[in-house]
Amino acid sequence: AExxxxxxxxxxxxxxxxxxxxxxxxxKDLSNGSFExxxxxxxxxxxxxxIVKKHQTTISNEIEEKILSMYGLGMSxxxxxxxxxxxxxxxxxxxxxxxxxxxxxxxxKAWQSRPLDSIYPFVWVDAIHYKIKDGGKYVNKxxxxxxxxxxxxxxxILGCIFQNLKELISGLVF
Numbered sequence: 658a659e660x661x662x663x664x665x666x667x668x669x670x671x672x673x674x675x676x677x678x679x680x681x682x683x684x685k686d687l688s689n690g691s692f693e694x695x696x697x698x699x700x701x702x703x704x705x706x707x708i709v710k711k712h713q714t715t716i717s718n719e720i721e722e723k724i725l726s727m728y729g730l731g732m733s734x735x736x737x738x739x740x741x742x743x744x745x746x747x748x749x750x751x752x753x754x755x756x757x758x759x760x761x762x763x764x765x766k767a768w769q770s771r772p773l774d775s776i777y778p779f780v781w782v783d784a785i786h787y788k789i790k791d792g793g794k795y796v797n798k799x800x801x802x803x804x805x806x807x808x809x810x811x812x813x814i815l816g817c818i819f820q821n822l823k824e825l826i827s828g829l830v831f
Contacts, residue, residue: 663704676697680695681693682694684713724737730789731798734758735751738751780805784801
């Protein structure tokens with residue numbers, strides 16, 4: 658799909674270009690295995706793949722970032738596995754996904770238990786709404802981000818809260 662878009666842009670800009678076969682390379686994946694990837698080429702040699710870049714031989718970091726992002730959005734391990742397989746044609750077990758998401762749990766716990774200043778003269782609350790699978794159907798949920806500015810003017814994320822607004826407001830002390 659990337660090469661087709663690239664060639665279409667070339668044609669629209671008046672440049673003649675078309676597909677010119679594939680390059681094969683071995684990519685190391687998350688489970689310490691490897692697989693063969695065919696990267697398309699174009700005649701002009703101007704195509705630069707974006708998902709797996711030229712000379713890139715591993716995709717673990719990129720996929721790990723995607724897995725953590727999807728996990729943060731509330732996707733299940735099974736949904737993440739299916740999505741990664743659909744995008745990258747790589748089979749990743751739910752156990753591997755669990756191992757990846759477990760890496761950040763210690764960091765999250767440390768962040769949640771860090772000491773906060775006693776006074777934040779300015780506090781902002783913002784929300785982003787997501788469609789989350791809940792009980793087999795998708796519902797709208799909000800994640801509230803609370804940003805405070807301390808007495809020295811330093812910004813600090815005071816929390817990211819996944820609950821309804823009434824519960825959020827009743828828990829805040831002004």
